Amino acid sequence: xxxxxxxxxxxxxxxxxxxxxxxxxxxxxxxxxxxxxxxxxxxxxxxxxxxxxxxxxxxxxxxxxxxxxxxxxxxxxxxxxxxxxxxxxxxxxxxxxxxxxxxxxxxxxxxxxxxxxxxxxxxxxxxxxxxxxxxxxxxxxxxxxxxxxxxxxxxxxxxxxxxxxxxxxxxxxxxxxxxxxxxxxxxxxxxxxxxxxxxxxxxxxxxxxxxxxxx
Amino acid sequence: xxxxxxxxxxxxxxxxxxxxxxxxxxxxxxxxxxxxxxxxxxxxxxxxxxxxxxxxxxxxxxxxxxxxxxxxxxxxxxxxxxxxxxxxxxxxxxxxxxxxxxxxxxxxxxxxxxxxxxxxxxxxxxxxxxxxxxxxxxxxxxxxxxxxxxxxxxxxxxxxxxxxxxxxxxxxxxxxxxxxxxxxxxxxxxxxxxxxxxxxxxxxxxxxxxxxxxxxxxxxxxxxxxxxxxxxxxxxxxxxxxxxxxxxxxxxxxxxxxxxxxxxxxxxxxxxxxxxxxxxxxxxxxxxxxxxxxxxxxxxxxxxxxxxxxxxxxxxxxxxxxxxxxxxxxxxxxxxxxxxxxxxxxxxxxxxxxxxxxxxxxxxxxxxxxxxxxxxxxxxxxxxxxxxxxxxxxxxxxxxxxxxxxxxxxxxxxxxxxxxxxxxxxxxxxxxxxxxxxxxxxxxxxxxxxxxxxxxxxxxxxxxxxxxxxxxxxxxxxx
Numbered sequence: 001x002x003x004x005x006x007x008x009x010x011x012x013x014x015x016x017x018x019x020x021x022x023x024x025x026x027x028x029x030x031x032x033x034x035x036x037x038x039x040x041x042x043x044x045x046x047x048x049x050x051x052x053x054x055x056x057x058x059x060x061x062x063x064x065x066x067x068x069x070x071x072x073x074x075x076x077x078x079x080x081x082x083x084x085x086x087x088x089x090x091x092x093x094x095x096x097x098x099x100x101x102x103x104x105x106x107x108x109x110x111x112x113x114x115x116x117x118x119x120x121x122x123x124x125x126x127x128x129x130x131x132x133x134x135x136x137x138x139x140x141x142x143x144x145x146x147x148x149x150x151x152x153x154x155x156x157x158x159x160x161x162x163x164x165x166x167x168x169x170x171x172x173x174x175x176x177x178x179x180x181x182x183x184x185x186x187x188x189x190x191x192x193x194x195x196x197x198x199x200x201x202x203x204x205x206x207x208x209x210x211x212x213x214x215x
Numbered sequence: 216x217x218x219x220x221x222x223x224x225x226x227x228x229x230x231x232x233x234x235x236x237x238x239x240x241x242x243x244x245x246x247x248x249x250x251x252x253x254x255x256x257x258x259x260x261x262x263x264x265x266x267x268x269x270x271x272x273x274x275x276x277x278x279x280x281x282x283x284x285x286x287x288x289x290x291x292x293x294x295x296x297x298x299x300x301x302x303x304x305x306x307x308x309x310x311x312x313x314x315x316x317x318x319x320x321x322x323x324x325x326x327x328x329x330x331x332x333x334x335x336x337x338x339x340x341x342x343x344x345x346x347x348x349x350x351x352x353x354x355x356x357x358x359x360x361x362x363x364x365x366x367x368x369x370x371x372x373x374x375x376x377x378x379x380x381x382x383x384x385x386x387x388x389x390x391x392x393x394x395x396x397x398x399x400x401x402x403x404x405x406x407x408x409x410x411x412x413x414x415x416x417x418x419x420x421x422x423x424x425x426x427x428x429x430x431x432x433x434x435x436x437x438x439x440x441x442x443x444x445x446x447x448x449x450x451x452x453x454x455x456x457x458x459x460x461x462x463x464x465x466x467x468x469x470x471x472x473x474x475x476x477x478x479x480x481x482x483x484x485x486x487x488x489x490x491x492x493x494x495x496x497x498x499x500x501x502x503x504x505x506x507x508x509x510x511x512x513x514x515x516x517x518x519x520x521x522x523x524x525x526x527x528x529x530x531x532x533x534x535x536x537x538x539x540x541x542x543x544x545x546x547x548x549x550x551x552x553x554x555x556x557x558x559x560x561x562x563x564x565x566x567x568x569x570x571x572x573x574x575x576x577x578x579x580x581x582x583x584x585x586x587x588x589x590x591x592x593x594x595x596x597x598x599x600x601x602x603x604x605x606x607x608x609x610x611x612x613x614x615x616x617x618x619x620x621x622x623x624x625x626x627x628x629x630x631x632x633x634x635x636x637x638x639x640x641x642x643x644x645x646x647x648x649x650x651x652x653x654x655x656x657x658x659x660x661x662x663x664x665x666x667x668x669x670x671x672x673x674x675x676x677x678x679x680x681x682x683x684x685x686x687x688x689x690x691x692x693x694x
Binding site: 055056058059060061063064097098099100101102103106125149150151152155 | 357358360361364414415416417418560561562568580581584587588671673674679682683684686687
């Protein structure tokens with residue numbers, strides 16, 4: 001029998017090898033993907049988030065835990081899709097055009113996956129058209145925009161404006177984040193939400209989905 | 216920087232100046248002259264102590280000592296900050312003698328240094344230092360770029376006027392044969408009046424990286440000026456001059472030049488070829504975003520040793536500690552690691568989650584995180600470029616001059632297996648070497664630029680892993 005507590009520990013301690021090994025064994029023994037995710041991986045990522053909030057964990061630990069979870073998810077995701085299980089919501093995330101920095105964006109993406117979201121990672125230096133395409137063709141309910149530089153913050157505004165022009169702004173909730181971004185700036189450019197760290201971004205995304213972009 | 220102050224009855228102007236950040240290097244004994252401020256409006260009487268350290272001429276121009284300044288009415292003072300800690304350079308360098316005088320300018324994001332040079336002897340005849348007046352429009356290059364995009368020309372005017380005034384204070388009536396300027400790419404563009412738009416977004420490659428020359432009349436300066444060419448991205452002619460000063464471009468063996476600052480720069484190479492990159496370390500090494508952080512002035516803890524399980528701190532000026540500067544921060548982190556108050560992953564283990572260094576000065580958990588981000592970015596940049604392993608690591612700039620190497624190595628800011636050599640203000644020295652070799656200059660620069668490639672670190676997926684790994688407060692070695 002697979003010791004599933006080890007999956008929780010592997011994610012919490014950022015041990016990708018162990019996470020993959022336990023997942024493989026568990027799946028071979030017929031344990032359902034949903035059981036692994038909801039009872040072990042999500043609680044582990046919640047604990048990672050809690051430790052980050054109280055400053056026991058920092059960026060490196062977050063990255064390692066996210067990587068461990070990702071390793072496990074690559075095994076699980078095809079099974080989820082096959083069994084038709086719906087994710088908590090579908091999020092398109094990217095660093096806005098003009099900005100190459102993606103460490104923060106990657107962290108948020110991983111935390112969202114840990115929180116049960118399906119994440120479409122559009123990468124860095126993403127032009128508005130790509131976000132529009134994701135909304136029109138991929139059933140995205142939340143768009144998450146990241147910028148690390150003061151000089152690329154205007155690109156966030158341009159992206160939101162482009163969503164309006166394309167007539168898709170009302171179909172999604174837009175959340176923004178990144179070192180120089182503030183709540184005030186988020187409001188100015190007409191975003192629906194702002195988060196100042198990767199952990200809070202998960203709660204924000206849940207709230208935005210609950211508020212409900214029209215289904 | 217200008218301050219407008221109005222002491223209330225019973226208040227001392229000196230206390231207001233101190234509260235506003237003017238530092239008294241000798242602790243207010245009025246014997247070092249390091250706290251000079253210039254009164255531009257209002258009345259501050261010159262005391263006998265001031266007359267001992269300030270010339271009649273300067274007193275007449277409004278210079279006073281902040282530490283004993285008194286006034287009963289409103290005053291406006293100009294603060295000559297940073298004077299004590301701006302690094303200049305007076306090493307002798309090789310020379311092709313010619314007649315007349317020249318000048319070199321180190322146009323830093325934070326500080327300015329101008330040297331007047333005798334072209335016949337190579338001797339430095341005078342030095343002027345100042346804060347970059349653009350600093351009030353943003354501390355880092357990105358906020359300056361942003362400001363310039365919104366208010367074109369303001370910063371260009373400001374810096375040209377300030378440097379012109381500094382040059383004229385040095386030359387009086389004399390004419391200069393030539394003035395050479397060095398600085399990072401953003402400073403270059405803002406001084407030369409070039410569009411900073413390409414520096415505001417990916418791929419941060421400007422089409423106007425080359426040298427720009429001005430006639431004396433263009434700038435209303437005492438002589439014609441040339442801003443030397445940039446290396447690529449944000450890596451500017453200050454690093455180009457650093458390469459010249461350290462002879463990196465003529466070295467048979469691979470060596471590295473490391474400039475630790477808000478924008479960290481790494482140059483790696485030999486006469487066979489050079490790569491360079493910049494990395495956004497943030498302001499932690501200058502005391503920025505650290506709760507008790509401050510510049511290296513009076514009252515700053517600048518060195519920390521663990522002694523019998525406790526911290527022993529040295530405070531600049533021998534006064535009560537009121538903050539900590541960059542070199543003190545690196546020392547404190549190393550000492551806290553040694554005392555096991557901080558774990559390698561940066562977690563503070565004390566009940567209050569802070570490292571109490573001295574009464575009133577503690578490092579918070581957040582301060583340790585800022586340091587981890589800053590040093591992680593620098594070390595990761597070095598690991599990305601240091602192939603093959605450099606035989607020597609030159610440390611440029613003020614921070615490199617003051618940081619204790621043992622501490623920097625033990626927290627993994629510097630590698631443990633590479634000899635480190637502080638080279639002081641290599642930008643200024645390199646500029647002076649180029650000023651004094653007018654015929655060989657062009658050839659050397661052309662050859663250097665041809666062989667130098669700029670690398671965008673953030674574009675490399677390997678950088679993220681190295682960055683995360685480099686945030687550990689633990690020693691590392693270069694393979």
